[in-house]
Amino acid sequence: MPVGSSITLIFFAIENGVDYVTNVALYNIHGLFAALSFCIGYYISTFYKGKLEVTLSLVTSFIFYLVIALILSYVPPHIVFTPLIVISLMLIATIYFSKKENYKIEKKEKVSFSDLAFRSIITITIFLIVSSLPQYVSANLAGIFSAFPTILLPLLLIIHFRHSNLQARTIIKNTPFGLSSVVIYSLVVYFTYGPYGIFWGTIIALIASISYVAIQSQILKYFKIV
Numbered sequence: 001m002p003v004g005s006s007i008t009l010i011f012f013a014i015e016n017g018v019d020y021v022t023n024v025a026l027y028n029i030h031g032l033f034a035a036l037s038f039c040i041g042y043y044i045s046t047f048y049k050g051k052l053e054v055t056l057s058l059v060t061s062f063i064f065y066l067v068i069a070l071i072l073s074y075v076p077p078h079i080v081f082t083p084l085i086v087i088s089l090m091l092i093a094t095i096y097f098s099k100k101e102n103y104k105i106e107k108k109e110k111v112s113f114s115d116l117a118f119r120s121i122i123t124i125t126i127f128l129i130v131s132s133l134p135q136y137v138s139a140n141l142a143g144i145f146s147a148f149p150t151i152l153l154p155l156l157l158i159i160h161f162r163h164s165n166l167q168a169r170t171i172i173k174n175t176p177f178g179l180s181s182v183v184i185y186s187l188v189v190y191f192t193y194g195p196y197g198i199f200w201g202t203i204i205a206l207i208a209s210i211s212y213v214a215i216q217s218q219i220l221k222y223f224k225i226v
Helices: 003-016 019-044 053-072 081-096 113-131 139-145 152-162 165-173 175-223
Strands: none
Touching: 003 019, 003 113, 003 175, 019 053, 019 081, 019 165, 019 175, 053 081, 053 139, 053 152, 053 165, 081 165, 081 175, 113 152, 152 165
């Protein structure tokens, strides 16, 4: 679900105005391509097991993300083709990863206070950094970084630390399935924030993204694609 993007775009709208969000919403969809690159980079890096493997995964995923983000910042998004291309990439990644093995957590542990604190601190820090970007960078870059995998990153690090690279790989492989819902969310925000305002625009966008996930899930299962 578009948890990270929704909160970031709400902050953008409150602090910079609805018109600003309308300008950056399509770049948020661009940013999902960079988010997918982040996932691919992290996934590839999990095949290395050894000292500093978590650090390697983190560095690799950030490099993948930044390269694509910077390239896309020079590519103007299109109201039709950008969503179609990104959704197609997400579906291709979903189908590809669905054939890969899932690695279950063998030793289940209760979520500790330290884990919750770590996730909260990392997530809040990322939100604060991303939400302040409009003051320092152009609207296109701010829009792209608004799609940064804010919620995913702390979870990945905890799973990788607590368990292994295999469990982290499992989370990554199942991520693209939901990322396409963020495309729908941002697209609806683009059309609704202006006429309906932040509150109702957000509600309509969330309903649209939830509906999309439900429909996509049924279609893929019906045709036994995943």
